[in-house]
Structure formats: structure tokens, C-alpha cells
Amino acid sequence: xxxxxxxxxxxxxxxxxxxxxxxxxxxxxxxxxxxxxxxxxxxxxxxxxxxxxxxxxxxxxxxxxxxxxxxxxxxxxxxxxxxxxxxxxxxxxxxxxxxxxxxxxxxxxxxxxxxxxxxxxxxxxxxxxxxxxxxxxxxxxxxxxxxxxxxxxxxxxxxxxxxxxxxxxxxxxxxxxxxxxxxxxxxxxxxxxxxxxxxxxxxxxxxxxxxxxxxxxxxxxxxxxxxxxxxxxxxxxxxxxxxxxxxxxxxxxxxxxxxxxxxxxxxxxxxxxxxxxxxxxxxxxxxxxxxxxxxxxxxxxxxxxxxxxxxxxxxxxxxxxxxxxxxxxxxxxxxxxxxxxxxxxxxxxxxxxxxxxxxxxxxxxxxxxxxxxxxxxxxxxxxxxxxxxxxxxxxxxxxxxxxxxxxxxxxxxxxxxxxxxxxxxxxxxxxxxxxxxxxxxxxxxxxxxxxxxxxxxxxxxxxxxxxxxxxxxxxxxxxxxxxxxxxxxxxxxxxxxxxxxxxxxxxxxxxxxxxxxxxxxxxxxxxxxxxxxxxxxxxxxxxxxxxxxxxxxxxxxxxxxxxxxxxxxxxxxxxxxxxxxxxxxxxxxxxxxxxxxxxxxxxxxxxxxxxxxxxxxxxxxxxxxxxxxxxxxxxxxxxxxxxxxxxxxxxxxxxxxxxxxxxxxxxxxxxxxxxxxxxxxxxxxxxxxxxxxxxxxxxxxxxxxxxxxxxxxxxxxxxxxxxxxxxxxxxxxxxxxxxxxxxxxxxxxxxxxxxxxxxxxxxxxxxxxxxxxxxxxxxxxxxxxxxxxxxxxxxxxxxxxxxxxxxxxxxxxxxxxxxxxxxxxxxxxxxxxxxxxxxxxxxxxxxxxxx
Numbered sequence: 001x002x003x004x005x006x007x008x009x010x011x012x013x014x015x016x017x018x019x020x021x022x023x024x025x026x027x028x029x030x031x032x033x034x035x036x037x038x039x040x041x042x043x044x045x046x047x048x049x050x051x052x053x054x055x056x057x058x059x060x061x062x063x064x065x066x067x068x069x070x071x072x073x074x075x076x077x078x079x080x081x082x083x084x085x086x087x088x089x090x091x092x093x094x095x096x097x098x099x100x101x102x103x104x105x106x107x108x109x110x111x112x113x114x115x116x117x118x119x120x121x122x123x124x125x126x127x128x129x130x131x132x133x134x135x136x137x138x139x140x141x142x143x144x145x146x147x148x149x150x151x152x153x154x155x156x157x158x159x160x161x162x163x164x165x166x167x168x169x170x171x172x173x174x175x176x177x178x179x180x181x182x183x184x185x186x187x188x189x190x191x192x193x194x195x196x197x198x199x200x201x202x203x204x205x206x207x208x209x210x211x212x213x214x215x216x217x218x219x220x221x222x223x224x225x226x227x228x229x230x231x232x233x234x235x236x237x238x239x240x241x242x243x244x245x246x247x248x249x250x251x252x253x254x255x256x257x258x259x260x261x262x263x264x265x266x267x268x269x270x271x272x273x274x275x276x277x278x279x280x281x282x283x284x285x286x287x288x289x290x291x292x293x294x295x296x297x298x299x300x301x302x303x304x305x306x307x308x309x310x311x312x313x314x315x316x317x318x319x320x321x322x323x324x325x326x327x328x329x330x331x332x333x334x335x336x337x338x339x340x341x342x343x344x345x346x347x348x349x350x351x352x353x354x355x356x357x358x359x360x361x362x363x364x365x366x367x368x369x370x371x372x373x374x375x376x377x378x379x380x381x382x383x384x385x386x387x388x389x390x391x392x393x394x395x396x397x398x399x400x401x402x403x404x405x406x407x408x409x410x411x412x413x414x415x416x417x418x419x420x421x422x423x424x425x426x427x428x429x430x431x432x433x434x435x436x437x438x439x440x441x442x443x444x445x446x447x448x449x450x451x452x453x454x455x456x457x458x459x460x461x462x463x464x465x466x467x468x469x470x471x472x473x474x475x476x477x478x479x480x481x482x483x484x485x486x487x488x489x490x491x492x493x494x495x496x497x498x499x500x501x502x503x504x505x506x507x508x509x510x511x512x513x514x515x516x517x518x519x520x521x522x523x524x525x526x527x528x529x530x531x532x533x534x535x536x537x538x539x540x541x542x543x544x545x546x547x548x549x550x551x552x553x554x555x556x557x558x559x560x561x562x563x564x565x566x567x568x569x570x571x572x573x574x575x576x577x578x579x580x581x582x583x584x585x586x587x588x589x590x591x592x593x594x595x596x597x598x599x600x601x602x603x604x605x606x607x608x609x610x611x612x613x614x615x616x617x618x619x620x621x622x623x624x625x626x627x628x629x630x631x632x633x634x635x636x637x638x639x640x641x642x643x644x645x646x647x648x649x650x651x652x653x654x655x656x657x658x659x660x661x662x663x664x665x666x667x668x669x670x671x672x673x674x675x676x677x678x679x680x681x682x683x684x685x686x687x688x689x690x691x692x693x694x695x696x697x698x699x700x701x702x703x704x705x706x707x708x709x710x711x712x713x714x715x716x717x718x719x720x721x722x723x724x725x726x727x728x729x730x731x732x733x734x735x736x737x738x739x740x741x742x743x744x745x746x747x748x749x750x751x752x753x754x755x756x757x758x759x760x761x762x763x764x765x766x767x768x769x770x771x772x773x774x775x776x777x778x779x780x781x782x783x784x785x786x787x788x789x790x791x792x793x794x795x796x797x798x799x800x801x802x803x804x805x806x807x808x809x810x811x812x813x814x815x816x817x818x819x820x821x822x823x824x825x826x827x828x829x830x831x832x833x834x835x836x837x838x839x840x841x842x843x844x845x846x847x848x849x850x851x
Contacts, residue, residue: 016105020119023111025130027145029137035231038177042215045175051089054080058090062097067114070138077139084141084174091135095128096187096209128183129168142173146180148227149244152193157249157340158267158358162241165193167225169213171232178234179215182225186213191224212252223250254354257346258288259327261355269341271333271361273490274368278343278357279589280327287383290327290345292318294359297338308335316370319484320378321399323590327378328400330484332368333361369428373463375482381413385478389468390416391448394481398590402488403454403462411450411466411483418471419443423450425485426463430455439464443471452485460487488587489546508539519548524559524578527552531583553584560593567679569604576601603680603723622671625709626663631656634698635710641691641717645683646674650690675716680723688724691717 057080066072077090098118105119117134120126129145136143150167169182185191187210188203212220218234226244227233246266259280269276282288294314296307308314312334321328331341339359344351373379379399386392394413403409421443425435435455442449450466462485467477511533518530531548539545556579563575576597579588588594628635640653643662652658663671695718704711 014104014106016108016119016123018107018109020105020109020116020123020125021111022120022125023117025126025134025145027130027133027147029142029144032142032144033173033178035171035178035229035234037218037234037236038179040177042179042217046085046215048211051086054086054089055093058093059097062094065094069113070134073114074135074138087139088136088141088172088174091132091139091141092181092183092186092214093209095132095135095183099205127168128187129170132170132181132183136170136172144171144232145169146171146225146227146229146232148225148232150182150185150191150193150225151223151249152185152191154193155249157356160245162226162245167193169221169225171234180218180221180234181215182213182221185224186210210252212255220255223247249356251353251355253346253348253352257348257352257354258282258286259290259345259354262326265357268358268360271359271363274333274361274363275490276331276333276341276359276361277586278329278341280329280345281325282327284324286347288327288346289351290320290322290329290343290378291351292320292329292331292341292343294318294331294339294341296335297340307337314339316374317368319371319374321484322378322380323397323399326398326590328398330371330400331359332371333359334368336361336363369459369461371463371484372426372428372461373465373482373484375465375479379482379484381481382479385468386413386480389419389470389478389480391419391468391480392416396483396590399482400484400486402490402587403460403485404488405454405456405460407454409452409454409485411452411464411481413448413480414446415443415448416446419448419468420471420473420477421448421450422467422477423452424465425452425455426465427455427457428459428461430457435462454485461485461490508537511537512539512544515544515548519544519551522555524552524555527555528583535583549584549587552582553587556582556584556588557591557593560588560591560597564593564597564600567600567604567681569601572597572601572604622663622709625707626660628656632706634703635707637694637698638703638710638714638717641694642675642713644687644691644694645717645720646671646678647687650686678720680720683720683724688721692721695721 058077061076061080065076073094074091077094078087081087081090100118100121103118103122105115105122108115108119110116111120114131114135117126117131121128121131127145133143133145145168147166147168149162149165150169152165152167155165167182167184169180169184171178171180173179184203187206189206190203192203222233222235222239222244226239226241230238233239246268248261248265248267259282262279262281265278269278280288280290294317296314314334317332317334319330321330327345329343331339333339337360339361341357341359342353343355343357344353346352346354375382380397381391381394386394392414395411401409421441423439423441424432425439426432427435438453438455440451442451448468450464452464454460454462464483464485465479466481466483467479469475469477511530515530515534518527521527527548531545531552534545534548556575559575560579563572566572576594579585579594579597582588625631625635625639631639636656636659639659643653643659644650648658648662665671667673695714698714703714
């Protein structure tokens with residue numbers, strides 16, 4: 001019997017007669033495990049390339065597999081597989097290769113067969129989700145059908161009514177976790193949804209499956225689909241319908257773009273002062289692109305106009321600015337109304353769409369001019385020409401600079417060769433010739449500088465273009481960098497909104513007096529509230545608001561500097577949060593103080609993680625190291641590195657007795673207290689070099705075999721050295737994962753097994769019952785790792801639950817993980833780790849991770 005994709009032949013009728021009975025496939029099976037968030041991300045356990053062979057075999061045999069019954073079909077697929085994940089992949093790919101809507105099912109009358117259910121799908125009485133569930137259940141893979149609403153192709157960004165957007169997808173329980181699969185959206189180009197209760201029609205089949213909707217991480221799926229039953233979100237922090245409808249319209253490409261929205265943007269953005277600004281963060285070593293197209297849609301005001309005036313193109317009202325870690329899009333609106341913004345970008349050369357917003361401009365419009373300059377590559381440093389001319393370290397880094405009239409602004413950068421510079425200002429009404437006296441250039445041996453005196457113009461918005469060429473040449477000038485100089489109040493409604501009518505004069509006077517009084521103090525919360533009250537009434541500035549803002553900026557910068565130098569995580573967190581949520585946040589976000597504070601914050605968080613690992617060691621584990629009389633050289637080297645980092649003299653730590661003395665200290669001089677209080681900023685070059693040389697003589701995997709405690713201090717020392725060199729690379733303590741290349745090497749026959757592992761550990765144990773090498777490591781054919789000798793030897797090692805796991809896979813250390821793919825840190829659902837359960841069966845302990 002052929003598959004459902006058979007198109008019929010001369011001997012078979014090309015029709016679907018007779019009709020087939022409809023069946024009800026249960027969505028949920030109450031015998032299955034309850035829904036819980038998965039313990040790992042998709043990228044941690046699945047790579048599509050690992051299943052290329054399964055995919056190829058299924059594709060090759062799809063037309064020959066007997067699909068007359070579920071048992072025969074699944075037997076054929078299971079013969080290609082050895083794991084549940086492979087079975088799941090084979091089912092997923094077999095269903096993809098079925099031409100369900102193009103095949104004919106003449107004579108098929110049994111709906112409880114694969115071909116029968118494919119006929120139901122074709123006639124609109126079955127669904128891909130239910131069919132996928134039946135296939136998985138036959139293969140003994142728990143699978144539930146999840147129903148809810150989905151942001152399909154018929155969804156409009158900002159739409160609040162989800163009644164016509166019903167969708168169905170699947171949750172499969174594989175390798176101990178629930179995972180999400182949306183077969184329909186994975187197979188077809190269109191994201192179909194149920195309309196008026198009718199199942200979606202056939203779409204356009206994709207050439208290859210959309211991997212995004214296979215085993216999708218819950219914190220990504222929630223951006224597309226909201227289940228009726230809250231538990232099937234598989235998130236720790238659940239979304240409600242309001243949050244779902246208010247979130248932006250992401251595409252799958254957003255999550256692989258290398259760009260991240262740094263704060264909570266809603267689907268509908270309200271313009272401020274006729275402007276919308278969207279920021280994206282990116283890693284410093286990456287250069288994803290960003291662009292946008294903005295279209296005017298409608299005017300919902302009481303007196304609607306006729307749309308955009310003739311001759312106006314929204315292209316002239318959209319610009320992009322770039323720095324090493326942030327991309328900024330700014331949009332001006334020539335008329336009131338509603339606009340749709342499509343954002344494109346990422347690391348993909350095709351520049352796909354990644355997110356969509358609805359933008360609403362309700363401010364009183366003063367016919368704003370287009371941006372004075374629109375460099376194709378955006379404002380900021382142009383990497384290509386700058387690299388060619390040896391230009392780097394440009395200040396300011398951000399392409400958008402806030403200014404005020406008559407202010408002097410300096411732009412500088414490092415140069416590696418003599419250059420000739422040119423700079424010009426561009427304005428919508430004044431010509432560059434009229435503005436040439438407001439800009440000047442200077443070149444020294446190692447630095448180029450451009451000085452700008454901001455002209456007094458009614459529209460305080462200028463483009464600055466800096467160009468250069470090699471000195472003493474006639475080559476054409478190349479643009480090195482472009483800047484947009486804008487009024488410091490450009491993102492504040494108070495700059496253009498008329499004062500609120502019917503405000504009591506006594507009230508306005510009181511608010512102004514409160515603002516002036518708060519400006520004279522150094523109380524940040526008081527000044528924040530005073531500015532908020534002042535702006536809410538939209539009172540005229542008269543210089544009071546400007547002075548208050550400047551004072552608030554000064555106070556926040558001072559607070560950031562102080563907390564950065566103080567290097568205490570909680571006060572630093574508070575200072576950064578206060579600055580980012582301030583009335584003047586837009587002036588603080590790209591400052592040197594903020595970047596220094598965030599860098600210190602990240603480092604302190606890493607140090608806290610390092611400390612969590614060390615402090616998890618109990619006294620018995622530390623005492624074990626202290627009691628060694630003759631430690632192995634690699635253990636001694638680890639402890640030398642640890643105490644050298646802590647400041648002990650190089651000469652003294654060569655003696656093990658001195659290290660033992662240091663480990664016996666109590667109180668504030670105790671080893672654990674010193675480690676807990678250590679800050680890598682105090683680490684000197686000589687200490688770091690010595691410690692690094694000691695660790696170079698060891699290997700963390702072999703160290704862990706000899707001593708769990710020494711292995712922990714190896715990782716701590718290595719992390720401190722990494723911090724000293726500015727790498728900040730966290731080395732996790734869980735080194736016995738099966739994917740680890742050292743573990744694979746050690747597990748090979750002829751290499752170190754559990755028996756030699758136990759021998760290595762027992763070599764230095766102070767226990768009088770210590771086993772010799774002859775007691776444990778017996779020549780001859782290697783026994784199973786679960787054999788009697790192995791278990792006896794390993795028991796000496798596993799008696800302490802704080803030690804590292806053996807090859808039995810006992811994971812005992814919490815290793816926090818974070819998912820950087822999502823735009824909202826609060827919705828990161830994967831702060832999971834390892835948890836040791838001594839009562840669990842060994843197979844469960846191998847894979848168990850708690851949420």
C-alpha cells in the first residue's frame with residue numbers, strides 16, 4: 001500500500017468517493033505527565049544537522065512505506081531509528097512529505113488508518129495537529145493537541161480581537177520534557193488559522209520544513225501562540241491575554257538575528273514630540289544590520305486629513321544610528337495618524353523582516369522637515385572606510401547626539417597614519433556654506449578632532465559628516481562617520497505640547513516651586529517626582545525644567561560612578577535600574593558611566609555565580625584537601641594557583657605544609673572568607689601569570705578525578721584569571737556531561753574508566769581503608785561500568801553528595817543558564833539547573849534537571 005501522496009493511476013479513480021466518517025481525536029490524554037517547563041533550551045539538545053541521515057532515509061522511503069495502518073507505518077519508521085528523538089523526527093518528516101491535499105483517496109473508508117485520516121484532512125474534517133498526535137501516540141511518544149489563538153497571516157499588528165485567530169499545535173513529551181511542535185506552520189509558507197470555526201485551507205507547501213516550529217522553545221512560541229490552558233504555555237511566568245495582544249509582532253527570524261529589544265516595547269508605539277525611537281541591542285563582536293519601512297495607514301482623529309501630502313515619502317523620515325552594541329531606528333511623522341513599521345535586519349544577508357509595530361502619532365504637528373542627512377549605512381562610524389584609513393575608538397560612539405544651541409561639541413578618534421580631514425554641517429534650511437564657520441577640524445599625531453559650535457536655528461537638527469583621506473594625496477575624501485545632532489528635548493512631549501488648559505494657577509505655581517526646590521537638592525527620587533509632576537501639567541519651561549533635567553542627569557551619572565567604584569552588586573543594580581527608568585533615561589543610556597556600570601554589573605554577577613559554586617562545598621570536602629599528606633602534583637598546582645591569586649607569596653606556596661596552614665585559618669582569614677571577598681580588580685599581573693602557569697600544568701578533568709574540591713578551586717582560579725584578562729568567560733563546574741569531549745575520551749575502552757578513576761582518587765585519600773591499584777584495577781577484559789568492581793570502587797568516591805558526579809551521571813551542581821534570544825529578560829524561562837536526587841533511579845539521575 002502506498003503513502004497518502006499517491007496521485008492515483010490509470011487503474012485508480014481520481015476522486016475521493018465515497019465519503020468518510022468523521023472521528024473525534026482526543027486532544028489530551030490524562031495519563032500523560034502534567035505540563036511543566038522544559039529544563040533545557042532547544043539548542044542544548046537538538047541540532048537539525050544531526051538528523052540529516054534520518055531525514056534523507058524518510059524522504060527516500062516515504063512513497064514506499066505501507067500506510068494502510070498506523071502499526072505498519074510506525075514499524076517502518078521505527079526501523080530507521082534508535083532513540084525517541086529520532087522516532088519523533090522521522091514522524092515529523094514523513095508527515096511533511098505527504099501530498100495530502102494533492103492525493104486522491106478513492107475507496108478509502110476507514111478513518112482510523114493513516115490514509116483515512118489524510119482523507120479527513122483533505123475534506124476539511126481533520127487537522128495536521130491531530131494527525132501528528134495520533135502518529136506519536138502509536139509510537140509510544142506522549143503527544144497532546146494544544147488549542148488556543150495564533151498570530152497567523154490574518155493577524156494585524158496591534159489587533160486586540162483574537163476571536164478569528166484560533167490555532168492548534170502539539171506538545172510532545174520526549175527525553176523527559178514537554179516540547180512544542182506546530183506541524184501546520186512548519187510545513188506551509190502561510191501561517192493559517194481557523195476562521196469562523198472552519199479548519200484552515202491548504203496552503204503552499206514549503207520546499208523544506210521550517211525548523212523554528214519544531215521543538216520550539218516556550219518563550220519563543222508564546223510570541224506566536226497563546227494556549228487556552230495556561231499550563232501549556234510551559235513557562236514559569238505565565239502570559240495573560242493582555243500581554244499577548246500587546247506584544248510586538250515578531251517573526252521567526254528575529255530570534256536568530258543577533259538583535260534584541262532591550263526593554264518592553266508594545267505592539268502599538270505612541271509618538272513623542274512627533275517621533276518614535278526603537279532601540280536594539282547586539283553583541284559587540286557582531287554587526288547585524290537594521291532597516292525599516294514605514295507606511296501611513298489611516299488617520300483616526302476627529303478631523304482626518306487626506307493622508308500624506310503630495311511629494312512626501314516616508315523614506316525621508318526614517319533614519320538608523322549604530323554603535324558597537326546598539327542599533328537605533330528613529331521615525332518622524334509628517335502628519336497625524338496611524339503608521340505600520342516593518343523592521344528588517346540581522347546577520348542574514350537577505351535582511352529578513354524581524355518585527356512589526358503599529359505607530360500612532362497624535363501630537364500637534366508642525367509640518368516637520370525630513371531628516372537633514374540620511375546616510376545609507378546609518379549614522380555612526382563607517383567601518384569600511386574607517387578601517388582603510390586607520391580610524392578607530394571614535395567618541396561619541398552613538399550616531400545620535402543631543403545638543404542645545406551655542407553648545408560646543410567635540411568629536412574625536414584615534415588614527416594610525418597622517419590624515420587630512422573635512423567636516424560639514426547639513427541643515428534643512430541653512431546651506432553648508434552658511435554653516436562652515438561652525439565646524440573645524442584638527443589632526444595631531446595620533447588623534448583626529450572635530451569641533452562643532454551648535455548654530456542657533458529654529459529647527460535644532462543638523463547632520464554632521466566627517467570625511468578623511470591620507471595626507472599629502474589627491475585621493476577623494478571618504479566619509480568616516482556621520483552624526484545626527486538633535487535638540488536635547490526632541491523626545492519629550494513637553495517641548496511641543498501646549499500647556500494644559502484650566503490648570504489652577506496656584507497648583508501650577510506650587511508644582512514649579514517644588515521643581516525649583518528639588519533642583520537645589522541632591523535627592524534623585526524627589527527630583528524625579530518633581531519633573532514628572534511638572535511635565536504632566538505641561539507647564540512652560542522658562543529654564544526651570546531644563547535646569548532640573550540637567551541636575552538629574554548629573555546626579556544619576558554621579559550615582560553610577562560611585563556605585564561602579566563601590567563594586568557592590570545590589571546598590572549597583574539599583575543605580576542602573578533608577579537611571580534606565582528615569583525621566584532623563586534617554587540622556588543616560590549611551591553614556592560612558594552607564595556602559596562602565598553595566599560592565600561592572602555583568603562582572604559582579606559572574607563573580608556571584610563563581611562564589612555560589614565554591615560556597616556550595618561543605619567542610620568535609622575542604623578538609624579532604626587539607627588532610628592530604630602527599631597530594632598529587634596537579635592538586636598541589638591547583639591550590640598554589642588559588643592561594644597565589646589570594647595574595648600568598650610565590651616562594652611559600654611551593655610547600656604543601658604552608659598551604660595546609662593557610663587552609664587551617666579561621667574567621668576573616670579563613671580560605672572560604674578570602675575567596676568570598678576576593679575581587680579580581682585587586683589581582684596583580686605577577687599573581688595572574690603565576691596562577692596561570694600553575695593551571696597550565698593541570699587539566700580540570702583529571703583534577704576532578706582526584707579531588708572534587710580541587711576541581712572546584714581549579715574552575716574558580718581559572719575564572720578569576722579570565723576576569724583579569726577581561727574575557728569574563730564562565731567555566732561551568734559540570735564537566736561530566738556526555739557531550740564533553742574529555743568524557744568521551746575517558747569513557748573509551750583502554751582509557752580511564754571508573755575503575756582507574758577510583759584508583760586515581762584513592763591514591764591520596766587519608767582513609768585507612770584506602771584500596772590499592774591492585775585491589776581495584778584488575779588486568780584483563782574491561783568489565784561493565786556497572787560491574788561489581790566498578791561499583792565498589794566508585795562507592796568510595798560517591799559517599800559525599802557534595803562531590804562531582806561519577807560516570808553514573810549524578811549531577812549535583814546547580815549551573816544556571818540564561819536564554820539571550822528573547823526580548824524581555826523577565827520572560828526568560830530557562831533559569832534552570834542541576835539538582836541531585838539520591839532516591840531517583842540512576843537513569844533518571846543521569847538526565848534530571850529541575851526547573
